[in-house]
Amino acid sequence: MLNPESIAQFSASLRGRVVQAGDADYDEARKVYNAMIDRTPRLIVKCRDVADVMRSVRFAREHSLLLAVRGGAHNGGGLGTCDDGLVIDLSGLNGIRVDPHGRTVRVEGGCTWGDVDHATSAFGMATPCGIISTTGVGGLTLGGGIGHLSRKCGLTIDNLLEADVVLADGSMVTASADKHPDLYWALRGGGGNFGVVTSFVFQMHPVSIVYAGPTFWELEKSAEVLRWYRDFITQAPEELNGFFAFTSVPPAPPFPEALHGRPVCGVVWCYTGTPEQVGGVFKPVREFNSPLLHAVQPMPFPVLNTAFDGLYPPGHQWYWRADFVNELSDAAIAEHVRFGAQMPTGQSTMHLYPIDGAVHRVKSSDTAFAYRNARWAEVVVGVSPDPADASKITAWTKAYWDALHPYSAGGAYVNMMMDEGEDRIRASYRDNYSRLAQIKRRYDPDNLFRVNQNIRPAQEAVAEAVVTP
Template identity: 65%
Template structure:
């Protein structure tokens, strides 16, 4: 009988301290599951690693056996790039250490941490580092792709606050990447995704963020064009302390929303204003509200920063069907507004949504070549997400997302935020890195010449002739 990869791993990975799970093990069904239930892959081995030494052993095992290798932090990626069929999954979930240094204003985070775990630890010291908007998301994936969220306008992308990282390379070597050590690698991992190694630890800069004024303002979806037009003119002029992303959504069927508007389709803004000054926040939001009819709901209020960070968790638990597309946007002309209003009104399920995240202010403090994340000159990142718990609706939500994104793509900047892309091909990856792609390919050739880390938005190693 042929030896399975799981059996071979148990024989060969001497000194491995974590857990090796194969298809015949009782915990396999749970171990192979990722956030998006549309992804149903069956890896030959899931290796839950306890630290860099475990990771290095598994990297070497996959490399030496010629097996596909996926790396999973939180497992949220829409395309399921944290898992694979018939290969090896490095599961970083045991790497949960969070160490806050209040004096240095830094936090060191294990590669398996979730955003909420970091938010809670830093909040105890009245600080935060910018990240995403669903607290069950893995720190590793969102960071390596860029990191857009509620604090973007004030504090920048997550990668703008990444001071250093510890990685395991394709060779099994353990290295540190910072401005002073392996600076080329530090440049590449700030937006270049998981192409260059397995990050086992991150060191982030912290900002004084404790209480925020946050919450949604919703208008009827029929006002979509009017609200979006007003928003596109208002938001770029707002102070950088005020973040607000535009969305089409349906009102969640529960508190704090009035029962009479539960499941009603709406458009609106989800606000997050840094600081506890509700009067200042109201004054900053006023120009938008004054330009529009009275909203159905206007809910911004002072709250702890982790509260807004986790506000979407209950709406989007693991196990839903997801299909999303994305684009960067420089301008939102009237033609784009009309299309948004049309597709927003046609959301096929109550969990389906479109978000348009602002990426100006602090993001624009950096040049496109300062990090691998090249779209510093764009104004918004849009995502079109079809979501529903019922597998029977998978094709419906996919079709809406694809049709919506393809209709709006002619108005886009060309590329997309890699964390919100599906598996859309190499041309799309190149478009999303633009002029930075060639440099990324050279760095890839230096650190992963065999493209072991290819189950991602892949950057192919430069050939010698091109390097």
């Protein structure tokens, strides 16, 4: 039974602390990045070390508590929290150790990518991550990890060398190519289905100063820009990454005041090549269709990764839908143009992230991330600081996605999905789903870790004897 005495005994066993309803910081502790999500956990455990995580997993299992795991709390669908259950808050596990000689970095499970960038940039290094520095390392990694360095360095999971994982029975193992290789395979794209990752070891790459920033065109030119972009980026050198976006120009420096708040289309660039090549690489960009603004400039990589932080702080309303895309047909572009002209708020957007280059050099069967042959990861996002806009941004996002889904590859990047049902999860893992379900049965047969894009444990086949007379 879960009673005050059992909670007190559990709390006394931890170095961290247990937060529950009635505590002064309970409402603050239960907040997540997306203010559209409002959950009331029974217990929130602010873990300070791996032992706290192990004890929390055992306590949740022994008391049949719904269990959620929170790293950076960015998950759009609110899958880092739950009602009436136990939330493992990893934010206290935030140590980082850089090995500059081996070009690796060990990162604890509560870190954000801003923490990692700060540590690795001192050595002129980086590991592939996302585009917002406040994103948690754990959630982004376990779903795959698409970002500014994908074309050159691969997904985040392509740079994951090992992980320490607390399993459903409360034990801890290390997963790598040599140790628990099946679990290592599953962690690379399979989400939080297999345990609580308390630390990651990543490969680093020499990335220091990048040439980055947006190029904006008038919204009325979006069809022409999209047709140009689909050909340009797939032929560009892998050192150049650029995601297409419908957006509104942020009303703040360094953007010209005359453009503040203006809806535009554009591409956000990141180039990791040499200074001598910058001019030639961006020449066709500057010359295409008279951009409103071409703001590419040299900057430290961490500066690029913080560029969106101020535009998207915690506490806004979020609703998003996603798909993988193999081809940008003219018919699909026409739908993009239609909905891009209807962005309901200044922070609502649509991004097309290129995932070719180094991503394509890994087979779909080599990791749980199945869409290795896709060209783009598409996400439609309705965002507003005003709760009154929740229905408006949700309706626009759903309608946009409904119109584009027939042109998609079928599944989606799990980090950018809401709670959309088992069929969507299966479509997002394609042929890898059955293997994931088998691994789930081995490491979490009772589905303790189910507050996620859930992969159900495979059921044992029951052979029935047939008796013939």
